[in-house]
Amino acid sequence: MHIHPILAALRRHRLATMLIAFEIALACAVLCNACFLIANRIDLLHVQSGVDEASLATVQLTGYEDDQAVDLNARVLAGLRSIPGMQSVSVLNSIPFGARRGTAGITLDMAGQHFGGVVEHYVGGPGSSQALGLRITAGRGPQPDDFRAFTGLMPNDASVQITRSLADNMWPGVSPLGKDFWLDKFHYRVVGVIDHLVRPDPSGWPGESKDWSVFVPALPGKYLAGSYLLRADPKDMPRVMRDARATIAKVAPDAVLDQEGSKTLSDLRTDQFRQDRAMVGMLIGVIIALLLVTALGIVGLASFWVAQRRKQIGIRRAIGATRSDILHYFQTENFLIVTFGIVLGMVLAFALNVVLMKFYELPHLPLVYLPIGALVLWGLGQLAVLGPALRAADVSPMVATRSV
Secondary structure (H helix, E strand, C coil), X not given: CCCHHHHHHHHHCHHHHHHHHHHHHHHHHXXXXXXXXXXXXXXXXXXXXXXXXXXXXXXEEECCCHHHHHHHHHHHHHHHHCCCCEEEEEEECCCCCCCCCCXXXXXXXXXXXXXXXXXXXXXXXXXXXXXXXXXXXXXXCCCHHHCCCCCCCCCCCEEEEEEHHHHHHHCCCCCCCCCEEEECCEEEEEEEEECCCCCCCHHHCCHHHHHCEEEEECCCECCECCEEEEEECHHHHHHHHHHHXXXXXXXXXXXEECCCCCCXXXXXXXXXXXXXXXXXXXXXXXXXXXXXXXXXXXXXXXXXXXXXXXXXXXXXXHCCCCHHHHHHHHHHHHHHHHHHHHHHHHHHHHHHXXXXXXXXXXXXXXCCHHHHHHHHHHHHHHHHHHHHHHHHHCCCHHHHHCCC
């Protein structure tokens, strides 16, 4: 089929052609970026925590004085450990998907000249590392001598474990074992590498920085109290949590149980990503609505052109054009319009991504989403034009030429 007659016909209907092409361009730009956002959110929903989520829960207490911390820890630990089915209870300042309490910037030198990044410090008492189920991939885990009392906001001169992604960021291509880093005046030495340990709030961190965590062993005390990590068999966890709340009311009546923060890790994950799941649903709805509007626009334009060209179609049929020729004519015409819209839409997609990067700190739009958007719109265009094209192909030469 010759393209020149089709292009000539499109030039005679410039306004309608440009309007539908711009509609397709806008759909392409939004579709590519929306699919990118959906993929990012889905990846986030399945982020690896690095811990045994099904077996873990936390109890969070507030409303006590600092000088009560040591006594509070003793009473709570003894009470919770007496619950049937409780496998372990330990003190841990933060928990994945829970409250954030150890976020701070670190440096690679004492003078603070070489910034290492903003990381999450999980300060845990004896047994907390084993309860979490952390997987050590290099070096060693916490030893009994590593747990020491501390009197500042953070332990000092501690032997710590860091995640693999944090190690790769601070010392790329080099073993992190034996390396030193500082949190202000607090000094740490890396003795182990953890496969994964996600931040409490991974939604707010881009890329691999979701996993930039440090496990700092320390003894419970004034600055490590009121936050407890519980481990039990998953099938016993609902009952264990009910018993834990009742036990806290008995052994720590002077403290306030944080009901929102005291949950199983599975429930905390659900709460953490509630907005992300809602965003995925909203974006899917936007895509469906946008594609529907685009398809209706193509159907409307093609139907209008079929009505306007009935005489031309009849003449072509009378001089030998087959139904297949008429069908292919409208499909080719639609393909050219959609292609022009897609090319323009790819430019708009990158422009929209620049805006999203500036205001929402999103990464660059990968090129793979452009052919995905193009294929979807090409397929949508051919499906949308199929009905009007079939009606055009059914035009009888006798009926169409009767009034010529």
